[in-house]
Amino acid sequence: MPIQAGPWQGRKPFARPKFNATKANDLCAQLRGHYADFWRTGGSTTIISDRTFRIDRQGPNSSPRGMRLHIQQGGDSLAAILIDENLSGYAGNKDAQAAIEARVIEAFAGSVGNGAGGQAYYWRVSGQYP
16 A cells, blocks of 8 residues: 555544644645654654744554654644554655655645644554555
8 A cells, every 4th residue: 555644543533722724734844854853762852843833743652553743832732643653664765755754744734624723633644655
């Protein structure tokens, strides 16, 4: 199965406040070139930040195995995705890394939606590179 992004089936949505979806998606676009940051060891850490939002890595997740990324504003989680652990093994393969980064950005766009308050859905990036 090729690398794909889609809603995380079986995961319940979480509450979030209203926010500027355009600014959040602009920050997500900056994730290109950050493949290695998705998999660094250690606890939670910020991958990218601007004055309004930050993208934090939290994990590893144990069921299913992988890394979770969240867009945060203050103490609120606004969008969230899971990157399956099997996608961690593509270090050095620039084409695979670019494909994974593109699906991560796509997943965030799905989770961000229109930035409306209320319910946010987890998205997941899964599959394998050909």
